[in-house]
Amino acid sequence: MNKLTSSISESITRDLALRIIRGELGVGMSIPGENELAQQYDASRTSVRNALQVLGAKGMLLIQAKRRSTVTPREQWSYLDAEVLSWLEDVGIESELVEQLMLTRLIFEPDVAAMAAINANGHDLAAIEDALDTMQSGQQNGSAAEFERGDLAFHTAVLRACHNPFLASVGNALSAAMLLSFKQTLEEDLRLTQEAVQQHRDLLQAIRMKQPDTARQCMRHILVSAAHKHIWREIPEKYQHFL
Structure with missing residues (x-):
């Protein structure tokens, strides 16, 4: 062709x-x-x-x-396909779909952070820290694109730090969905993302200190904070056991 x-x-x-x-x-x-x-x-x-x-x-x-x-x-569509997500975004993402995406991240990412705290090596820590620096630079420069790039790189680096090929494959499929999630929960005024940058720094520290329980809680806190601001004023009772 x-x-x-x-x-x-x-x-x-x-x-x-x-x-x-x-x-x-x-x-x-x-x-x-x-x-x-x-x-x-x-x-x-x-x-x-x-x-x-x-x-x-x-x-x-x-x-x-x-x-x-x-x-x-x-329900038969490939929701983790980057093009499908792009088309959905072009039309306008439904609030229910954003909610289900955040729930998926709450199920998946806290345990990924715990695994990263167990298995991360020096190279992984450097990659996570570089991504955090990009987030902070985006926050300070008021650049949403730079902040989003750093955010995705941070979560991707945490996933790679697990050194688990099956989790990596799931994460690769989720990467487009995570980027969409970041766009849906990013503050319009990037000065308000300072707290989010600190939350990610706390997670990096927990991974560096090899504290899986703390890392799990830090990741959950990152996700719940974003959900509180942009999706749920109060987390629905049916989802409480994921917190």
Whole structure:
């Protein structure tokens, strides 16, 4: 597939995805066939077919031989796919989805921090500290992009410090979702992130001192603080046992 065909295919993929997310193409609805879509987008059948295959691979379409593709229920979508998350963000992330993302992080990341405190070596500690420096620089310079970059690097470095290939694979899948989570919980006024920077510094110290229980609590505190400010005024009772 040449670059032009690839670009056209990507444009069709995105447009169809956004129409599905908005509900213009509803669950169970058969979408137009390749010929009709090719005319609609003034594109080749090859570009259309590639777009449909991509959406099928991401769980957004059910593709069956000699039958029109149909829109699948949302629970079948690949929510840890970076493109799917980007499309959702373009349309507007629903509050319920942000809540479920934070809950996923609460289930996963505190124990990751504890494991990092047990297994981190000097190289890992340097990577975590470098990421913290980037966060602090972003906070001081009022740069949301720099702060987000440091935040993601920090949590990724903590994950790598576990030295567990299975956790690393899960973390790689979660990385796009974590970045989306950071964007949803980042303060508009970066001067207000000073507390968050200190919380991350406390976590680094717990990992450096090989204190897994403290590291677990520090990570939980980071997540709960963000959730309190931007998602839950009070943590729902049904989620209390994750705290």
